[in-house]
Amino acid sequence: MSRQRGLNRFYGLLSDLTNRVGGTRKLKDCTGYMEWPARGVYFFLEPGTTRASSDQSRVTRIGTHAVSAGSSTSLWDRLKQHYGTGSGSSNHPHGGNHRGSVYRKRVGEAIIERYGLHDDYPDWDARWSSIDRDRSAVRDEEYILERRVSAYIREQPFVWLAVDDEPSPESQRASIERNAIALLSHYQRAAVDPRPDGWLGNDSRSEKIRESGLWNVNHVDEEYDPTFLDDLQAAVDDTASV
Structure with missing residues (x-):
């Protein structure tokens, strides 16, 4: 499968996922009281920028959690770390x-x-x-x-994928994260969906972030396995709204 075809299928599945969960969310509107899946993969999008071939927003950050054996971190635990502190924090609200x-x-x-x-x-x-x-x-x-x-x-739209497998570096979540990053990365290869000049990541200290077009460093220099898209499709079909 060519990288362009792989990207088109990936974004098609991401569109299906977005419809299944009732649209993208923003962390500023989320709480831990929502019915998040215990484990999953998340995809952050850059607002106001779209793919070169369509009006779909580009993915700029992919992540998961609990990939170490025995880890009990939940999907919301990880998203909350990115969210930061709330208005009730006594010392540093919204930090x-x-x-x-x-x-x-x-x-x-x-x-x-x-x-x-x-x-x-x-x-x-x-x-x-x-x-x-x-x-x-x-x-x-x-x-x-x-x-x-x-x-x-908190202004970055995102969608999530429910994959409730056991914590492990060989988990399906880790595989989807790793291969999705490798597929979307522009690092040391032609940019199929180049980021606009104004993207904040272009000012990163990390060459891998600047050149990959992602807020990721791990896996941006790897090749992807096209078969992961079948696992992604199966996980999309199993994901429900929160």
Whole structure:
């Protein structure tokens, strides 16, 4: 199967999935009280930009959770990490923890690069173990950027795929995530659906993000197995709205 045909089938299935779940959602409108599937794969879309061959919004982030044996993380647990803190947070409402969400971390990096904010956020890339300062002071310092990251991510439409298999690196969820990223990635290959110049990811520090057109780093340099689309179709057929 050619990559173009694979992409067309993928986006066709994504359209079917969107219809099955009653349309895309935005994290700003979501809560844990919704009937999320226990486990699944999620696809974030870039608002206002479409594929070169159609009016479908492009996928810019793919993820799953609980791929380590014994992990109990749910789909909503992972989405909540990207969402950040709510209005009821006593210290940092509508902020978040980019050290617990790679998606948040990468979006924040790109904002720093785009607007030249390096001096304002010197520890954004650093792990806690390497920061020789009071953690509460660092959190206070990073709060404004965490809010900007929350505002950006919460406006990204997304859809989810229910795949309730056991946590494992060999799980079907991990396979769908890995192969979907490899299929959509432009890294070191011709861009079938190039991102517009204004996409925030173009300012990322990561070459893989800039060149792949995805907020993903893992699997963007791999080849995809076309048979994963059959597994994707089966999972779409089994997914219900929340």
